[in-house]
Amino acid sequence: MAKKTIMLACTAGMSTSMLVKKMQDTDKTAGKDYEIFATSTSDVDEKLASSNKPDVVLLGPQVSYMKEEIQAKTDAAGVPLDVINMMDYGMMKGDNVLKTAEALIS
Template sequence: MADKIIALACAAGMSTSLLVSKMQKAAADKGKDYEIFAKSTADIDNMLAANPKPDVLLLGPQVGFMKAEVQKKAAAADVPMDVIKMQDYGMMRGDKVLEAAEALMK
């Protein structure tokens, strides 16, 4: 069982898979045992209702327009959430996105 669960949501759940790989490597390099995965925004309700639910939810910048709607759902589930910074997403900076996720989990 992972120490923390980090969920990413994007348009189809596939464009974020490379970022997930980079985040997993960054977590492993730091000695962290995190479960990190990406799914489609259509799965957000299921992710927030899962047991265990994610410790943090990050939206891909391409679905950032959904932030207000998702924030309400995440708050109701007591899951912190935010939108991944466009620069970090575009440059596939897994270490930076991991740091942002960790900051939200504190």
């Protein structure tokens, strides 16, 4: 099975980077092998157009107002999209966010 890629997007990709680390820790502990990274919402178009486009996109809650705009782009690319639960984001619950991503991928 090909390695799945999970992309988190927020305003600048900074705060989401901390959550990525938590998700990677969960991923490693569970013996899974996802590529997980954070980026700015301004880079979503470029990432979706790349040959290594993500398998799922999760938006930080602070950019949930952009969901409709980004949803049109992810739909066109055939990539599922959701907004990260605010509590999971605030508490840095990487395990819960990883479960959300997995549910969208499968």
